[in-house]
Amino acid sequence: MTTTETAPVVPDFGTTDTDRKLAIICSKGNLDMAYPGLILANAALGEGVETHLFFTFWGFDMINKKTMGDLKFTPVGNTAAHMPQGLTPMPGMTAMATHMMKKSIADLGVPEVPAFLQQIVDSGGHLWACRMSADMNHLTEEDLYDEVEGIISATDFIELTAGAQLLFI
Amino acid sequence: MTTTTIDGHTVHVNEEGFMTDPSEWDEQLAKSLAAQIGIDLTDEHWTAIRFLREDFASQGETPTLRRISTVGGIPTKTLFQLFPQKPAKKLAYVAGLPKPHGCV
Numbered sequence: 001m002t003t004t005e006t007a008p009v010v011p012d013f014g015t016t017d018t019d020r021k022l023a024i025i026c027s028k029g030n031l032d033m034a035y036p037g038l039i040l041a042n043a044a045l046g047e048g049v050e051t052h053l054f055f056t057f058w059g060f061d062m063i064n065k066k067t068m069g070d071l072k073f074t075p076v077g078n079t080a081a082h083m084p085q086g087l088t089p090m091p092g093m094t095a096m097a098t099h100m101m102k103k104s105i106a107d108l109g110v111p112e113v114p115a116f117l118q119q120i121v122d123s124g125g126h127l128w129a130c131r132m133s134a135d136m137n138h139l140t141e142e143d144l145y146d147e148v149e150g151i152i153s154a155t156d157f158i159e160l161t162a163g164a165q166l167l168f169i
Numbered sequence: 170m171t172t173t174t175i176d177g178h179t180v181h182v183n184e185e186g187f188m189t190d191p192s193e194w195d196e197q198l199a200k201s202l203a204a205q206i207g208i209d210l211t212d213e214h215w216t217a218i219r220f221l222r223e224d225f226a227s228q229g230e231t232p233t234l235r236r237i238s239t240v241g242g243i244p245t246k247t248l249f250q251l252f253p254q255k256p257a258k259k260l261a262y263v264a265g266l267p268k269p270h271g272c273v
Contacts, residue, residue: 109239123246
């Protein structure tokens with residue numbers, strides 16, 4: 001059956017002044033745990049949501065120039081890899097698993113971590129580094145990805161993201 | 170199936186208002202669709218719209234923002250300027266295509 005509307009049916013793209021905000025805390029430095037935060041940040045930005053990422057502890061590896069392009073995935077201790085656990089610590093296993101995961105990700109047209117961060121920034125996202133993690137690792141802004149807006153304390157981040165929905169990864 | 174009339178063009182749309190039959194679209198209609206969401210089309214908008222139409226025709230699905238920038242060569246920043254807030258969805262709407270389904 002065909003119905004005809006009198007007023008044009010137009011998708012609701014929301015108002016230009018959405019007050020929705022999202023804060024994502026990235027605390028892991030494994031390749032597989034870097035992606036959830038990046039993908040969700042990218043999705044939120046595409047929906048017009050103001051998005052802030054806070055990199056802390058092992059998550060620092062995602063914005064450290066020395067490590068960001070070389071995150072690894074290991075099947076060790078990961079039952080979801082569905083391999084006999086006794087085999088997982090064998091030499092070369094982590095390199096092989098990392099290579100396979102990177103390939104699957106690239107096959108989907110999903111960028112590597114540095115390019116993904118750039119896409120997030122180009123979409124209007126904000127990147128922040130954790131002060132304590134920087135101090136623990138003796139790192140300064142020089143060592144971090146250029147688009148990181150600053151090294152800030154946990155308090156600063158909580159203040160900055162007042163009213164935001166929050167994801168801890 | 171619902172039809173809606175926009176500026177004298179009657180087209181089939183889904184419950185959200187996205188067109189369901191890409192063959193009902195033409196460039197004249199794109200101007201009317203863009204006007205519905207407050208966008209005045211410039212040459213830059215047209216470059217993006219034409220890429221979307223061509224890519225959909227060859228791939229069978231609406232490209233994501235990532236694909237529009239890497240394959241279509243239009244920088245992400247520009248897309249957010251041209252189609253503010255929700256570029257992927259707004260662009261699909263103006264191009265008379267379904268919303269993109271890809272995650273990235």
